[in-house]
Amino acid sequence: MNDVWDSITSTQPAPSLRVLIGTGVVALLLIAWRPIWRYTRQVVTIAHEGAHGLVAALAGRKLAGIRLHSDTSGVTVSRGKPTGAGMIAVLLAGYPGPALFGLAAAFVLGQGYAVALLWGLLLALVVLLLQIRNLFGLWSVVVFGAVVFAVSWWGSADVQSAFAYLLTWFLLLAAPRAVIELQHSRRGGGGRSSDADQLRRLTGVPALVWVAFFGLITLVCLGLGVLWSGVLPSQ
Template sequence: MDAHGLGDAWDRVLGTQPAPPVWLVLAAGAVALVAVVAAPLWRLSRNIVTIAHEGGHGLVALLTGRRLSGIRLHSDTSGLTVSSGKPSGTGMILTAAAGYLAPPLLGLGGAALLAAGHITALLWTAIVLLAGLLVMIRNAFGVLSVLVTGAAFLLVSWYAGDRTQAVFAYLGVWFLLLAGVRPVLELQRKRRHGGAPDSDADQLARLTGVAAVLWVGLFLVTALASLLAGGSWLIGR
């Protein structure tokens, strides 16, 4: 690509793009909702939530000065982020809390970008974040998951028209906002039946002395508040 083409691409990233009609925004939300509530689709789409979840752990670990050893994503939609450093304290607490908070907060940030008309900027922000995550992935399935997701964003941002880019971006943001709720409910259901003794909420309880159910409540309130605020921004746009 020549300098003129790169300049045009950069102008698109910094500029604004028209939002799709409200009916398309609502249709994207409906498709995202089906991907979250329909069990067969959820088994596949939950991998995207795992990418955001583990990416949240990894990013906060780095921001708080911990050493990030690697991230693994598994085909059963579980994941593992390994970091080293002080086994307690603020950095460890923030790192442990970041997983369930990451998908809805990423969705909220995406909704803010879309509300401001920055559709291309959102797509390229996702590409940059996925590229950074890819460097830290330590297993084959994880590499494949991140590459496929990143390739989808790259192809749409580079080759698709404005309308297709907008629908893809709104679909992705709706999905993160809606999908931020279900894993928290699944977590509490597992805990209620004696499962997940080493969940993020239980680790946080051991680190802070605050009951695990209160951490689950924080995750749920954050997800619902993000969905309410982000959804209103998407529809209002």
């Protein structure tokens, strides 16, 4: 345990440019290849619903539970005033959530704390697990957490660093695709209960504007994440 704590509180050397680019390419394949995206998208859903839950708690709403479904959809239920700034903030958090988590991870990695990032993620998953209210959601979080724990506990420093970058790239790159899928769903007649459409009903601002806002946030996070990752020079 002393060795684990030392690795958490110590910085790790930055990986090579080859590793940075390689993990980015792998993350892109996990997103672009449709047969596997059906499964890896669940990580985006976990981050999406986790963002809803985090903002609900920060806004003073009572979190009643989170459900994750096999079709990669999810729902976060919180109790409180159904209108107003708190509810709007909760709805705003979902689609930008994975990108913002990815950007925060890129910042932590830029400081050299790859191992601390993995253990912090594991702690967040444990907290999230306490809010899961269905069997599939429980299974999804446990499997993802088991992978993160295995890498954190048994992986070498190089493996831990590469895995941390892979997760970061995945969140940054997957977030814009989730927004595109949202708009495709809306154009096909679905998504009437989507975050964007609920925001339209609460604010009067067209849902398409909210979709564009989600997309802008995810692209800004991606750009900053690339800069902070070290792939491009910061100056």
